[in-house]
Amino acid sequence: MDQYKVTAGEINRLLKSQAEKSRLIIPIEEGEQVELKEFRENDNPSLIVDSFRPYDPLKTFLMSPFEEVATFPEKMSEIEAPNLTLFGFKACSTNHIRLLDEIMLDDEWPDVFYRKRRENLFIISCDCVEVRDTCFCTEVGLKPYPTTGNFDLNISHLNDQFIITVGSEEGHRALAEASLNLQEISDEIRENLQEQRQEITERVKNQNDDYGIDEKIHEPVRENRDAGVFAEKAEDCVECGGCNLVCSSCYCFYLADREVGEEAFRRFRVWDSCQYNAYARLAGDETPRPMLMQRIRHRIAHKFDYLKESFDYYGCVGCGRCISACPADIDIRELLQGVQK
């Protein structure tokens, strides 16, 4: 992948150029969390390059939490999906666009709403600089910088320099359109970047040492279904579903119809959580997972066994959003640790 060196001013120019042809969303620190907002001209680019990952998962922009997807009997018109640039998401977020694509863009019945947004999405991701104690991407086989594609441009902040990595043809085009002053990078800079990335990676690794999560965590997850940790965590869990809703990888939803007159309705696709008792419920009120312990186990098994079997990667990117969101302080790493016992 091509890499160039630019100044902070050039990044500002890139953002202005993107803002001219698309909606541009950037992160901003609000108290402890990083929120997302529309870009304004005087925003300081170095701050947003270095910020922690946004609180909201990236999927919010591809399949919104509550969205009209059909009307009856008259069909709804095709949706508008204006060009959108997302700036400042980290590798944990961009990594799992591959999973969302796999699910939502299958050949037979692609989700047309997702597809339209996906086609018009431009991603400028940034290397992680800040590591918080909820971060554990290294424990699920990933890195705090992009390795799996799914970005158009990525920015790494190295001392007082910025390095742009181009991840797609659209990325090249955007650089050309912004007429950025791109400088070749030297081998020395390349090495320094590698060192910096290595250092951040080590920090994430080291802070997770105590959990001792096995590289092949899918094996104990499959074999140790009776692990006591599921029942243990079920005592604390309040079934809010927050872990699923903020998850970078979770994609579950249900279709809810709202009556709008005689034999007419509007249909909405609404995010759902497998932690709710009604999630898998059948007609007649039977459910295959009546106990919360079973539902917690299902969440872990789906992420670390079933998706691994289907796609050869975990349904978890180690972003730690579920840990921050949980009102009962349930840490998914403790669940995995417990499964290994």
Next chain:
Amino acid sequence: MNPYQPVPAELVEIIEESPTITTYRLSPEKPIPFATGQFVELCVPGVGEAPFTPSSSPLVKEEMEISIMHVGEVTNHLKEKTQVGDVLGVRGPYGEGYPLEEFKGKDVYIAGGGVGLAPLRSLIYALLADIDSYKNVRVKFGARNPEAIIYKDEVEKWLKGDELELQLTVDSAEDYPDWDGEEGVVTTIMEDPDADIESGVSVVCGPPIMMKFATLKLLDMGYDPDQIYLSMEKNMSCGVGKCGHCGIGPYYVCKHGPVMTYDKLEDYDEVFD
């Protein structure tokens, strides 16, 4: 095409099959051709949707019949508030049906229970349309009591004909002195010394508890797990492998099923729950 968009379908006939099961004949605005064993989402406008495998012949394209047991919100609404002439919604067909090509030249051993005869009737129609391609078709069907046997006319016809071997049983005939057939759950009539088990296939469709014991019985008879085709039932909302609800292990019943061989499922719990 929007996968969440139902096609309007006029309800043209309502047939009471038993005290709890009704067949609805629908005429969709545009034909929805399906393979036997695939399912559709039937939508009652403003109330919601539920998945059903059509019970009619896959060879009939203009109309489809769906047989429904009234046990939930959508199905109870159908029973109480729906009339001929109403417009419902249908989308699909979805998933994998019965692999008829693989059944050809083989003994087909079918076990059904209760409303499970609905998808099986569609399968039987498809088999009968090309009956010479299959070695022997045997159908074992169980209902709660004589009154609960659905498709009485067809059942009568199949019993008289010689194209397939049909055997019926009821769980209990206590209040039905006229019943002179078998009594006992369906597994009690699942013995066939003549069935070619080694190169045959078996099909199971019915309530979860019946599916579980019929599957165990088939294994006991000598069928391998990959010779046992189950019509799986799980909560299916989107129907197109996205919403997550119908997951069993790495499979989505709506996409990889609803017809699935038991070898894929046997390692996962919750299969028959």
